[in-house]
Amino acid sequence: MEIGCAERGRTGPAGPCRSAGSAVATALGAILLLTPILAGNPAAAQSAGQSVPPAAPPAAPAAPAGPSFADLADLVDAAAIVALVQIRSQATVPPDRAPGLAPGSVRLFLEARTEALLAGRSAVGESLAFLADRQLADGRAPRLRRQRMVVFADPVPGSPGQLQLVAPDAMLPADPALVERVRALVAAFAAPDAPPRVTGVRDVISVQGNLAGESETQMFVETATGAPASLSVLRRPGMAPVWGVSWGEVVDAAATAPAPESVAWYRLACGLPPSLPDDAFLQPPGPDRTRAQEDYRFILEALGPCGRTRG
Numbered sequence: 001m002e003i004g005c006a007e008r009g010r011t012g013p014a015g016p017c018r019s020a021g022s023a024v025a026t027a028l029g030a031i032l033l034l035t036p037i038l039a040g041n042p043a044a045a046q047s048a049g050q051s052v053p054p055a056a057p058p059a060a061p062a063a064p065a066g067p068s069f070a071d072l073a074d075l076v077d078a079a080a081i082v083a084l085v086q087i088r089s090q091a092t093v094p095p096d097r098a099p100g101l102a103p104g105s106v107r108l109f110l111e112a113r114t115e116a117l118l119a120g121r122s123a124v125g126e127s128l129a130f131l132a133d134r135q136l137a138d139g140r141a142p143r144l145r146r147q148r149m150v151v152f153a154d155p156v157p158g159s160p161g162q163l164q165l166v167a168p169d170a171m172l173p174a175d176p177a178l179v180e181r182v183r184a185l186v187a188a189f190a191a192p193d194a195p196p197r198v199t200g201v202r203d204v205i206s207v208q209g210n211l212a213g214e215s216e217t218q219m220f221v222e223t224a225t226g227a228p229a230s231l232s233v234l235r236r237p238g239m240a241p242v243w244g245v246s247w248g249e250v251v252d253a254a255a256t257a258p259a260p261e262s263v264a265w266y267r268l269a270c271g272l273p274p275s276l277p278d279d280a281f282l283q284p285p286g287p288d289r290t291r292a293q294e295d296y297r298f299i300l301e302a303l304g305p306c307g308r309t310r311g
Contacts, residue, residue, distance in 0.1 A: 079152035082119040085112035130163040148174040197224035198271030206292035233295035270306035
């Protein structure tokens with residue numbers, strides 16, 4: 001299919017859309033210079049003397065619809081702009097001008113109207129343009145005109161009104177539930193005390209207490225901003241081990257584990273390495289190091305899997 005107007009006779013920022021050489025093609029040619037970064041009644045039956053079959057077991061709770069918490073957090077965290085938009089027009093990019101396009105997908109040049117800026121380090125205009133990859137439907141490009149979407153993108157330097165999605169799948173249908181999830185995540189990441197990205201673990205030490213079964217393990221967490229953070233595990237005789245995280249200079253003796261599906265949980269569950277590197281220990285091989293490794297595994301098990309499903 002040629003690059004052309006999704007609908008003849010529409011009006012764009014540069015006037016009526018007449019052909020592939022019109023404003024849409026002009027804007028498309030500019031944006032293609034960028035490489036896109038571009039995932040019954042039993043009671044009544046008994047009273048009538050009829051036998052009542054045993055009640056069916058309760059159904060398992062349905063999995064939450066839409067992307068996982070980690071998938072959505074990845075998009076919000078990576079994007080300089082998160083916007084709620086309505087698609088106004090689309091044009092198909094020829095395969096020879098769509099490098100990196102996955103098999104069974106189509107690259108679209110989309111023009112959209114901004115409905116709300118959910119997050120942004122810079123203002124955006126009413127009209128936006130960007131490239132997006134979508135799965136083919138029966139061999140054809142999906143019709144996106146008039147659909148509401150949430151886009152996660154960065155501005156294109158020197159090109160007002162043009163965006164670059166942070167990932168090929170960084171455009172999601174804007175159902176009310178998703179929009180509320182995005183708003184909550186945007187607010188959480190924007191909080192002054194939001195934890196930074198976790199990049200590693202260092203300076204691990206474990207000390208045995210005076211009583212049998214008593215110990216304390218501390219490990220310092222490396223972050224992308226250099227801000228201090230630490231993990232601790234306390235073991236007491238006859239009690240379950242307790243762990244916590246401190247986001248600051250001081251190792252808080254009352255530190256607690258982060259709430260599931262919070263930014264702190266996401267930073268740890270998706271950022272901590274699967275095991276402690278050998279150069280992270282401050283003690284030689286022996287019982288103390290072995291206990292520290294066990295405590296680290298205990299933290300990972302308590303956090304649970306990150307839950308990323310995107311590539």
